[in-house]
Amino acid sequence: MTVVVRLAEVTREHGDVRALKGVNLEVAAGELVAVMGPSGSGKSTLLNLAGGLDRPTSGTVTVEGADLATVKDLAAFRRTSVGYVFQDLNLIPSLTAAENVMLPRELDGVRQGRARAEALAVLEEVGAAEVAGRFPEELSGGQRQRVAIARALAGERRLLLADEPTGALDTATGDAILQLLRARCDAGVAVLLVTHEPRYAAWADRVVYLRDGLIVESTSVRLESAR
Numbered sequence: 001m002t003v004v005v006r007l008a009e010v011t012r013e014h015g016d017v018r019a020l021k022g023v024n025l026e027v028a029a030g031e032l033v034a035v036m037g038p039s040g041s042g043k044s045t046l047l048n049l050a051g052g053l054d055r056p057t058s059g060t061v062t063v064e065g066a067d068l069a070t071v072k073d074l075a076a077f078r079r080t081s082v083g084y085v086f087q088d089l090n091l092i093p094s095l096t097a098a099e100n101v102m103l104p105r106e107l108d109g110v111r112q113g114r115a116r117a118e119a120l121a122v123l124e125e126v127g128a129a130e131v132a133g134r135f136p137e138e139l140s141g142g143q144r145q146r147v148a149i150a151r152a153l154a155g156e157r158r159l160l161l162a163d164e165p166t167g168a169l170d171t172a173t174g175d176a177i178l179q180l181l182r183a184r185c186d187a188g189v190a191v192l193l194v195t196h197e198p199r200y201a202a203w204a205d206r207v208v209y210l211r212d213g214l215i216v217e218s219t220s221v222r223l224e225s226a227r
């Protein structure tokens with residue numbers, strides 16, 4: 001079992017607010033872990049720390065063996081190792097769907113032709129090939145979500161972080177999104193998924209419950225035979 005991300009005794013304080021109070025969590029390659037818990041319990045904070053978007057007050061975060069505190073170019077590290085589906089998607093309005101997916105790869109030095117080919121392949125994989133040339137404002141909510149996921153999947157990233165990726169989507173689209181994440185996971189990617197919905201958490205191998213900045217419960221949910 002290859003551990004892709006490990007949080008060890010991680011705390012995060014914002015002034016007097018202790019968003020995380022000593023969290024230990026490992027996610028292995030091929031494992032989908034759902035993070036649940038009430039609003040304000042620290043779920044987004046946990047995800048941001050796991051992806052190097054935020055730094056812990058104490059404790060260590062290790063991604064693919066690298067202690068994030070010692071990584072010099074964290075932005076570059078994130079682009080190559082971590083796929084992130086943001087709650088508000090963060091698609092760039094002036095770029096087409098394909099260009100949005102290509103951008104992080106091009107920033108990494110991948111040539112335009114190859115980045116485009118990759119983008120089209122991954123858009124196809126998420127069922128959004130037909131919108132490759134459209135701009136975000138021309139897309140439905142579900143299509144935007146698929147494009148954001150395609151952007152997170154492009155390249156050989158080993159860690160995928162998704163913060164409520166099913167957002168306000170209808171159940172069928174939400175299920176399709178989870179199916180996609182599950183397929184990536186089964187192909188060897190480690191996935192950390194924040195969700196409020198037990199329906200989606202049921203796709204996970206393990207559910208961890210956060211309360212007041214602590215993991216209060218961790219449950220194995222998915223049996224191999226159920227897949």
Ligand SMILES: Nc1ncnc2c1ncn2[C@@H]1O[C@H](COP(=O)(O)OP(=O)(O)OP(=O)(O)O)[C@@H](O)[C@H]1O
Binds near residue numbers: 017019037039043
């Ligand atoms: N930048 C910040 N400055 C101050 N407090 C913050 C900051 N970010 C988060 N917090 C606080 O840390 C706690 C955890 O927040 P977090 O967003 O991680 O919770 P959450 O479980 O993701 O909530 P939700 O389900 O509403 O998204 C909350 O009390 C929040 O108000």
